[in-house]
Amino acid sequence: MRAVARLATMAVLLMANLHCDRPHVVKWVIPAGFSGRIHVAATPDGQPLPYEDGAYVIKVPVSGELRLREPLPTIRWHVPQAVWADGKPLAYEPKTGVGFFNLGIEQHSNAPGLHLYAFVGTLEQANDARAARGYPEPAVAAEK
Numbered sequence: 001m002r003a004v005a006r007l008a009t010m011a012v013l014l015m016a017n018l019h020c021d022r023p024h025v026v027k028w029v030i031p032a033g034f035s036g037r038i039h040v041a042a043t044p045d046g047q048p049l050p051y052e053d054g055a056y057v058i059k060v061p062v063s064g065e066l067r068l069r070e071p072l073p074t075i076r077w078h079v080p081q082a083v084w085a086d087g088k089p090l091a092y093e094p095k096t097g098v099g100f101f102n103l104g105i106e107q108h109s110n111a112p113g114l115h116l117y118a119f120v121g122t123l124e125q126a127n128d129a130r131a132a133r134g135y136p137e138p139a140v141a142a143e144k
Contacts (some may be wrong), residue, residue: 006133023056028082028100028118031062031092035121037129042113062136070113090120101126104135
């Protein structure tokens, strides 16, 4: 009887562990040579966000502006990854000083949905972009 109770307990713990909220991957695909601010507007009429190879994929156009269907996966626990369009990682590179930086999320009174801002460039440029939006904290680069 004890063995059955242990087995049942292990099964419950395993099932609970499988349903824990784990971080998901959000992969940002940046056009070659892009530098500047990225603005993602989450709206009911936005494009659906593709889910490929275990990651939500945000393909940034050369304009840096895009509309995605709500809700954005970036408002939940997630692991951001940034890559150039050719697949090379875009993590903060100390030699060049260039990286991908999350600036913040806003809700505007004159526009529906959430608005996500990110930046590709140097840390100094990213902090200037943060300050221009009124964010007090310094920018933090995405990891590899």
